[in-house]
Amino acid sequence: MEAFNDHIGSFYEALAEDKLDQLADALLSLRDAAATLPMEDPATVMLNDCENKASAKGQLALSNLHALVSTLNASLGRKSNDDTVLQYERLDSQLRTVINTFYTSYALSPSPANASSLAVLVEYVDAEFKQRASLRVDSLGKLKAAAPVNGHGYIDRSVHLEALNGLVHDVSFVVSLVEEANVSDLAIVFAPIHAAFVRGVLDILALYAADARLAAWEKKVSLRSTSPSNDLDDVEADESLQMVDLLLEELACILQLCLHYSAYAASFLVDQRGGNGDGGLSQKVHELNGVYLLLERFYIFQTMHKAVMIAEPQQIEPNVYAISKNYHTVLSVVIAIVESLERTYMPSILDLPRRSFDMPLPVTSPTHHANDSSAELSTDDLSFSDALLQAVDADLTHQLQVDAKMMMAVVSAYMSWDYVGKIHVRITETQASHFAALPSLLxxxxxxxxxxxxxxxQVFTSGLHALYARDLQPKMDMRFHQSVLQWQYELSLQAYDYLEVHGSPLVALVQSDKTLRRFRRGLSPPTFELMWRQVVRDMCDWIERGVTQKTFNDVGAMQLEKEVRHLSVLCGHFPAAGDVSLRAEFTRLDQVN
Known part of the structure; x- marks a missing residue:
């Protein structure tokens, strides 16, 4: 109670002197002190009286905030020739002033006016952070113009990474200041910061891609990867591999920075619909990650390829060859590749389905777009049915993310399996042609x-089995059992002609099912073919069990034979590769027919 009385004295002293900042501090201290007192305590009545007196000053505090923000917003729009460091110091000082003024207005104003104070703060923070992002991009342009160019025509691209780091620091700094003001809904203030940040990042990454000639490197690597086998004997120059190595290091830093920021932003922006409104950042990260994987595979292949090519025996004098050194060079490179696959690639692939990042999906859950129009509604305005729909939508979107990560892990494991097989063949050929007299490299x-x-x-086969058993097999089994009720094979010629025109329920079921299309997009052609063969085997079993429950006449037997032939062609063309032979899968069904 003694502390409460001290704060009462401070409150009335500030009220008498019309010092709004001290008045707000004293009022908040009174609220904290009264929170531990019982409701019937006289201090509660005194606090209510202080609240009423403070509310009378709330409009004045809000007017002060409006005037300050209007003045500062006008100055933000002007170009300045001052040093960049000086401009940042000015922005920091102005932001602190606005935060302090907002703090006073927010504390003194009643609840309806609090929303007005918050709206003014959001308006200023939006304009202020756009200015910060613009300064980062402009500063990067000046550093680029002054940067020396090396012999290959490249500039030092560390300035791009520094600009990205600076932008992330700006977000952290502004958010920390806003948090100190005890804002009730930080997501409202963070949204414009995030939008300006994403625009700034995309501008910086566009400059980086141009300066690093990323598109040219991507095109070159893609062409080398698809070149005829006789062109693959060419060894990539050391300078080229060094540049790819540098690009990989830079892209790794950029991706790590963007992913860390995305996780940070998700804590503010994730809503009940499972979206985070990243404004294209996740799509850009997805693109850069694809470029990184392409360059990395090229770099590993060329390093291994070069080690093998330089292992040609060099004759020092008649019948004396400098082969031992080359043997150990090849062996050390192969050992490094095997250790990398075992200690880095394998754990990364196994951990991928549990990673917390969100992948950009080509489609969202069914109700996602339907809920966009009601995104403005607060949680209190939602009916039970709307809340239930949002919960189901969030669950479906989460399941799509889990499936997408699992498919990425399956494809990565398959590519690694294929890569190990090619290494095995190449080492065997190199051993036989160059190191036949030396210990086996393998x-x-x-x-x-x-x-x-x-x-x-085992990783990619078990992953495919898990995807199929969890997401496909139960649904397709249920649909086939429901469809069996519509199958008829005691047919008249008129019914046979009708099915010829309108199609049979069995063929229509396979044609209309869209469940597999998502997996065809997400998996590579070889991995999807493995899954598709399992689907076809089960489908043939379901059809066999279904037709054994039916009675046939001669026309019905002709109808089943036609359906099996149609399904065989239809299933063979469904994979992305096209024209897959499924003779073994349809053998039993042909015998039943």
Missing amino acids: ECLPKPLSELQLEFH
Whole structure:
């Protein structure tokens, strides 16, 4: 109670002197002190009286905030020739002033006026952070213009990474100041900061892609990857590999920075619909990640390829070859690749389905777009049915994310399995042609390649099985059981002609099912073909069990034969590769027919 009385004295002293900042501090201290007192305590009545007196000053505090923000917003729109550091110091000082004025207005105003104070703060923070992002981009342009160019025509691209780091620091600094003001809904203030940040990042990444000639490198690597086999004997120059190595390092830093920021922003922006409104940032991260993977595979292949190519025996004098050194060079490179696959790639692939990042999806859950129009509604305005729909939508979107990450892990494991197989073949050929008299390279590895390849094979096959058993098999089994009720094979010629024109229920079921299209997009052609063969095998079993429950006449037997032939062609063309032979899968069904 003694502390409460002290704050009462401070409150009335500030009220008498019309010092709004001290008045707000005293009022907040009174609220904290009274929070521990019982409701019937006389201090509660005194606090209510102070609240009423403070509310009378709330409009004045709000007017002060409006006037300050109007003045500062006008200055933000003007170009300045001052040093960049000086401009940032000015922005920091002005932001602190606005935060302090908002703090006073927010504390003294009643609840309806609090929304007005918050709206003024959001308006200023939006304009202020746009200015910060613009300064970062403009500063990067000046540094680029002054940067020296090396012999290959490139500038030092560390300035781009510094600009990105600076922009992330700006977000952290502004948010920390806003948090100190005890804003009740920080997401409202963070939204314009995030939007300006994303625009700034995309501008910086566009400058980086141009200066790094990222599109040219991507095109070159893609062409080299698809070149005829006789062109692959060319060894990439050391300078080229060094540039790719530098690009990989820079892209890794950029991706790590963007992913860390996305996780940070999600804590403010994730809503009940599962979206985070990243304004294109996740799409850009997805694109850069694809470029990184392309360059990384090229770099690993060229490093291995170069080590093999330089291993040609060099004759020092008649019948004396400098081969031992080249043998150990190849062995050390192969050991490094095997260790990287085992210790880095394998754990990363296994951990991928549990990672917390969100992948950009080509489609969202069914109700996602329908809920966009009601996104403005607060939680209190939602009916039970709307809340239930949003919960189901969030669950479906989460499941799509889980499936997308699992498909990425499956494809990565398959590519690693395929890569290990190619390494095995290449090492065997190199051993036979150059190192026949020396110990087997395969036996000198820290782990047998066959064992490593088997582990990758188990990963992608078990991943495919999990996807199929969880998401596809139960749904398709249920649909086939429901469709069996419509199958008829005691047919007249008129019914046969009708089905010829309008199609049978069995063929229509396979044609109309869209569940598999998402997996065809997400998986690579070889991995999807493996899943598709399992689907076709189960489908043939379901059809066989279904037709054994039916009675047939001669016309019905002709109808089933036509349906099986139609399904065989239809299923063979469904995978992305097209024209897949499914003779083995349809053998049993042909025999039943």
